[in-house]
Amino acid sequence: MSTLKRKRGGRLPGGKNAKKVKHVADVGKPAVDNQQEKKNEFTIPPPVSMGKWTNKERVLIFSSRGINYRTRHLMQDLRSIMPHSKADTKMDRKDKLFVINEVCEMKNCNKCLFFEAKKKQDLYVWVSNCPQGPSAKFLVQNIHTLAELKMTGNCLKGSRPLLSFDPTFDTEPHYALLKELFIQTFSTPQYHPKSQPFVDHVFTFTIIDNRIWFRNYQIIEEDAALVEIGPRFVLNLIKMFQGSFGGPTLYENAHFKSPNMHRRELRLAAAARVRERQVVKEVQMVKKAQVKPEIIGDVADSVFDTPVPEKPLTIETEPPKPKESKNKKRKMFKRNRMQMGRR
Numbered sequence: 001m002s003t004l005k006r007k008r009g010g011r012l013p014g015g016k017n018a019k020k021v022k023h024v025a026d027v028g029k030p031a032v033d034n035q036q037e038k039k040n041e042f043t044i045p046p047p048v049s050m051g052k053w054t055n056k057e058r059v060l061i062f063s064s065r066g067i068n069y070r071t072r073h074l075m076q077d078l079r080s081i082m083p084h085s086k087a088d089t090k091m092d093r094k095d096k097l098f099v100i101n102e103v104c105e106m107k108n109c110n111k112c113l114f115f116e117a118k119k120k121q122d123l124y125v126w127v128s129n130c131p132q133g134p135s136a137k138f139l140v141q142n143i144h145t146l147a148e149l150k151m152t153g154n155c156l157k158g159s160r161p162l163l164s165f166d167p168t169f170d171t172e173p174h175y176a177l178l179k180e181l182f183i184q185t186f187s188t189p190q191y192h193p194k195s196q197p198f199v200d201h202v203f204t205f206t207i208i209d210n211r212i213w214f215r216n217y218q219i220i221e222e223d224a225a226l227v228e229i230g231p232r233f234v235l236n237l238i239k240m241f242q243g244s245f246g247g248p249t250l251y252e253n254a255h256f257k258s259p260n261m262h263r264r265e266l267r268l269a270a271a272a273r274v275r276e277r278q279v280v281k282e283v284q285m286v287k288k289a290q291v292k293p294e295i296i297g298d299v300a301d302s303v304f305d306t307p308v309p310e311k312p313l314t315i316e317t318e319p320p321k322p323k324e325s326k327n328k329k330r331k332m333f334k335r336n337r338m339q340m341g342r343r
Helices: 034-040 069-081 099-106 173-186 259-289 299-303 326-342
Strands: 003-006 019-024 042-044 059-063 085-087 111-118 122-129 135-144 159-165 196-208 211-219 226-228 232-243 246-252
Touching (some): 059 069, 173 196
Parallel strands (some): 059 085
Antiparallel strands (some): 111 122, 135 232, 211 232
């Protein structure tokens, strides 16, 4: 009967908490030599829960004042699917964006997701590496939260996600920088105290129509299929800066159109349609006001006129014969029948 016994010695090659054990022969059996003893030794790796948390990435997720309920729910959804995130109170609109670097330093965070609301209808988000940079500013569109979608997918809270990127991220330099920024921001560090040692959902970043589409899918264990969980939103890149919330501009999106310009174009198009209708009405009024020539005779009157043939005039000199009345014919018929009956 063999037993396991720990070998004394220095630091083990399998890690700090790894154990090196060997087989010990039963009592009564002959002892083995040193070479055979080394072959029987094997290393037990440390358990997952005893791993050391080395990548201490922390993300601060907060917003400015003036956001609506959908943005607030989106922030709550991101905090729930990112266990390495932290929250803070809303920032005043009058404060400058450079103050966020000090807030991140006080919260011991090195990444930041700052949602900025303007005109109570436009939402912008800053993804920044505090305090060195770089940082990127996006326009957030097509927001759908977890409460709105009601998807069938469900994942374990605090589990680590897989990050899936579109192949376009490796073709352009600004997309490559965004990819690295997203990896450091959205990926949960290994052995994080609030995270679970499981991988059961995927974050996908897809580039379509010069925009980045974010989706969250659950990995089903049975057949490894994907079921969407939520939330979902679209990021329209505006600018990339070298510093955190400012600095020299690294990239500016030429395809970006501000919401104010888009609304202005819609108003101009509506005004052009109204002017066109007014011009049509004025033309119709001018046509009605013009003096029309009076038509004395109708040209179409002689279309259905047909010539009538003339009849010769006849003069009757003798009066017409009197017509026999019907009563007299009836009497003659009755008389004939009575005579026939008597015979």
